[in-house]
Amino acid sequence: MSSIEELSKSLVREYLSRKGLKKTLSVLDEEMPRNSQSISNRQILAKTMHIEYLMKKNKEDSVPLKTMIEVMTQYFVRKGGAVSTSGATDDKKRKSRPLQKNDVEPSRILVAMPPKATATTKKEDSLLFEDIEDEVDISPAPRLLQNSGFRGAGSSFQGVPIDLSTAMSLKSIIFGNAITFFNSEWQRQSFVFCDICNLEYGLVQFKGGPCGLLASLQAYVLKHLLFTEHKPRQYIQLINYFYSFCQHTFRFDERERRRALLDAMADILWQCGGGQRACLARVSSSEQRSFVGSVPGRYKSDRLTERLTLMYADTKADVATLLKNNISQFENSSGNGAILFLYCVILSRGLENVMLDMDDSKGRLMGMHGYCTQEMVNLIITGRASSNVFNGEIDLDTGGSKTSLLKGIEKRCDVGFLSLFEHYGSCQVGSFLKSPKYPIWLVCSESHFTVLFSSDVKILDDSKKRFDLFYYDGLAKQDEPIRLTIAMGGEGKHAEKDLIPPLELCIQTKWKRCSVDWNDTEPLL
Template sequence: MAMGLRKMLFGNTFHIFSYEWKKSCFKFHTPYSDLSYALEAEKGGARAILMAVQVHIIKYCLFVRNREENIPLQGLYEISQTEQENALAESLGDILWTAGEGRKATVCLVTTDTYITPNIDYKVDNLTERLQLFEFFEKEAAQKFICDHIQCFKGEGSHGVILFLYSLLFSRTLERLQKDLDFTTSHLLQFSLGNFICRQAILNVILTGRATPHVFNGFQKFDSEGGVQELLHGVLARSDVGYLHWNKQEVEHYRPLQVGSMLKTPKLPIWLCNINRTYSVLFSTNRLLLSDWKMEHIFDLYLYNGQPSQKKTVHLTVDTHSHHWEKNHCEESDPEKRFPSVEMAIRTKWEGAAINWNGAVPFF
């Protein structure tokens, strides 16, 4: 079991998680503050997972525990510690249940006992060897169990993000993960600049329940060497939450990643955004934003970028009928003129939209 888990994550049994990964847990900002709904997201490979889970926490706070069509943003500021813990447990349980195809969720906790005999082909990390698995056949039971053991995910030194990642892989099962992946992705973590970072498949399994390696719709054929056609695995259905991507370097080299409509237009208006390889969350408090095209003329979006410098949620107003973009089209082609990357990411969904930062300083 541990060997298969290691290979699925790292591609071998010798790599182990870094200190940065091991210290990552699900820690909220101060209760009853402007960011009481938000997780603190440090730099490093685990940040992508924290921000992907953040998407589900916002989904729970805005649209699961509330049934109104339009919820005031103030509701996200008035969250107690108990409500934070409940939102985290509900969100983690929901992600695991979806990954288990609505039939089973597996939760991993650490015990004092070691379950693996030493092996020359396996590097010990003093965590994976002490995993105990708990299986649940009802979503509510998994959520209650996580809530009862919430310190195992949010406490200092809990290895909370790694435990969630292990729970996610066991809920999906190694067999299903192999079927989700294609020839472009044999394992889920990629070594980059001295750290392990998440490949797209990990983000997709958190967002959609399937660990598909690509963000386009459905399958695409790829002609490999020797004329053999291979299938690339993309996203098969709309999920509750979505994904946007914009990268300045990719655009400059004429290789922008195209996100399919399944992820661009989720059922609820919440997106994990990968902007210049930094993750943030964009959301609307209007449940029906994506259900009625008239609402997409002019509307508000909110941005949480997880940076320590952010002290409150950024309020953006998006106008899709403004001629501002046409007026400044010549500026867009001017290499001296810079547009905030957040705006460019939003325009991958709403082409030509004008974005008002409502007094906030735009991030580049």
């Protein structure tokens, strides 16, 4: 049960938000931070306050009031025989009247307990979610999510059990059917940091398969470790200073890594939700559920998906709180952290939206042998499951009157992408990925995803003729940092018959005619 103080603060926040008083709301959140009892969803707040009927009647007025405080104030003013002045012309037409059978008693409005259902409850008292749906911004949530029992980040972040339709759609988007499940490599993958000196920033991949997801998350972790507002400018300067004297090391403690991981996950989920909402899927502690009405042969139990509880948040702060409260489910070395995070990403984007993002509506996010498709990687790093890596969209003439729309990247991304396939002419990586906002790139080479990065943002303007990049492969069991020195204006040091490392070929798709010095590290062939 929410305290009266927290309910009051939630009502004030709802008022400030609906009135567009963003600066005042920001000050309130700073002076009185939200917590697990704060209610950020209007449906839940109306239900907790027992004013669903008042909200419905207000919605039916020709000039409805915008906020719950105004609705309740108007109610009490009417009960006192006065006429509200906030509704202008429309309010003049409203007359005080005796309490009707279906009105809400004043004593019920301020009681913060959920209504109890009884056998004699009348239809007009049992209001539906749709009754006030248009008063809350829930875009761009698809119908499948809207119909799955949306609950915002309420007093205790209460979630809803996943239903059969959502579970089937979720698995079908990943595998193409609802009877396949993740292989053992995925099932054993969680988010664990490396414990080797100077590589503490790296997430460890145990087996082949989920490298696309892990490298994508790794890129965002590095973004928060090196560049975000949590790092004072002096700290970054100190890192750069140590480059020259400490063999280019990166040292981060447990607190910094945990914070970067949480911020990275929140970034990705919030971006997938279009900056409007996000979903967190967690495994319920209850026994495995059985879906009533499931059709044999169409859905196969996997002992994980059926146990999911879905929790939704409509502010990024609430997303961060949800992740912090449930981070152990993603970090547990014997858990399914990678699978859960993929579920969160898909549900945050929306099941229908993911399908519409892809060139082929029957496409899927999982490739052969448990490898991540380009659609999965793009979904994580850009928020959209587009099938291509060029800028914008291309209408492909397939002959006759029909054209196929090929969907690429719509804007400059926080982290970038380089591909060996571009070297071989199989794809074109656009500038939105080649020149990201931060000097961090996923590298796709021979069906494996790794990460290149630098702490020097100046390399993005292509003005530097010599600079360092660091390379990290979570699967390679690195025992020391790999530093590559890039020099512009050369053709490399390789003889004609030498085998050129694929990583160098990927780098040269971004920095043409550069040479790569591995600095006494054995080149990766």
